[in-house]
Amino acid sequence: MKSRLFAGVAGLAAAFLVAATPATAQEEAPSEITVTGSVGLVTDYRFRGVSQTDKEMAIQGGITATHASGFYVGTWASNLSGWGTFGGSNMELDLVGGFATEVSSGVTLDVGLTWYMYPGGASETDFAEPYVKLSTTVGPAKALLGVAYAPKQQALGRWYNDADAYASGIPDNPGAKSDNFYVWGDVSGGIPDTPVSLKAHLGYSDGNSGLGPNGTSVAPTGSYLDWMLGADLAVGPVTLGVAYVDTDISKSESAYLTPNFASTKNGSSIAGSTVVFSLSAAF
Numbered sequence: 001m002k003s004r005l006f007a008g009v010a011g012l013a014a015a016f017l018v019a020a021t022p023a024t025a026q027e028e029a030p031s032e033i034t035v036t037g038s039v040g041l042v043t044d045y046r047f048r049g050v051s052q053t054d055k056e057m058a059i060q061g062g063i064t065a066t067h068a069s070g071f072y073v074g075t076w077a078s079n080l081s082g083w084g085t086f087g088g089s090n091m092e093l094d095l096v097g098g099f100a101t102e103v104s105s106g107v108t109l110d111v112g113l114t115w116y117m118y119p120g121g122a123s124e125t126d127f128a129e130p131y132v133k134l135s136t137t138v139g140p141a142k143a144l145l146g147v148a149y150a151p152k153q154q155a156l157g158r159w160y161n162d163a164d165a166y167a168s169g170i171p172d173n174p175g176a177k178s179d180n181f182y183v184w185g186d187v188s189g190g191i192p193d194t195p196v197s198l199k200a201h202l203g204y205s206d207g208n209s210g211l212g213p214n215g216t217s218v219a220p221t222g223s224y225l226d227w228m229l230g231a232d233l234a235v236g237p238v239t240l241g242v243a244y245v246d247t248d249i250s251k252s253e254s255a256y257l258t259p260n261f262a263s264t265k266n267g268s269s270i271a272g273s274t275v276v277f278s279l280s281a282a283f
Helices: 002-028 163-168 251-257
Strands: 033-042 058-067 071-079 091-104 107-117 127-138 141-153 178-190 196-206 223-235 238-247 274-282
Touching: 058 091
Parallel strands: none
Antiparallel strands: 033 058, 033 274, 058 071, 071 091, 091 107, 107 127, 127 141, 141 178, 178 196, 196 223, 223 238, 238 274
């Protein structure tokens, strides 16, 4: 009797182990979807060189899910103030989707679309912008070249044409549509045997040289350059950053945009040179 009981228990244990083995192997198999994200604090949110937070601080964060095939979706958000504020929650919410793949040894092609949203604000200020990016590694440095083209949309249109319209805040050309072109290059690389890395950016915008439906424009003066030089210090999962940001938008070029294009505190240009400090953590 005891031998039969022992044999029965042993059989059940063996069956359990056999049944459990596939589940364990399945749990240990690498996932086809990778989720990454970050959260950060910056002293000024600069979008293509122009402050979107009235030259004040911003809390930002994003998350991206990437499939092993190369397809990905993600979202990113920041608070807003002053120029670029469209009411509602005073927040920018970007929805991103695309596909990235290695097209040759060490060269990655990334094709996607960003949908810029302003939840609860003026709906005509939301717009879509497709992009194409090529990235590679050159020695210890990483290099990226990107092109973004937003087709004609109301959010990018020139709704104000003359001084009276600018002064009154009432558009004289409502519903107008325009497109926007942006090309940029990024270079970054770590300093050997240190937790410090250097970074640089240069961009060129070409679009509506007036004000859109809510008194703003993605390319405020029609066409301009923006650039950035900076450094990051990695301390575990936390990164401390500093960057010098500037544009070639002069006061005379942006005079017709005032007071929209000026700080509410002292009237200074929101596209002038500044130093931005940042604190971020990735996961």
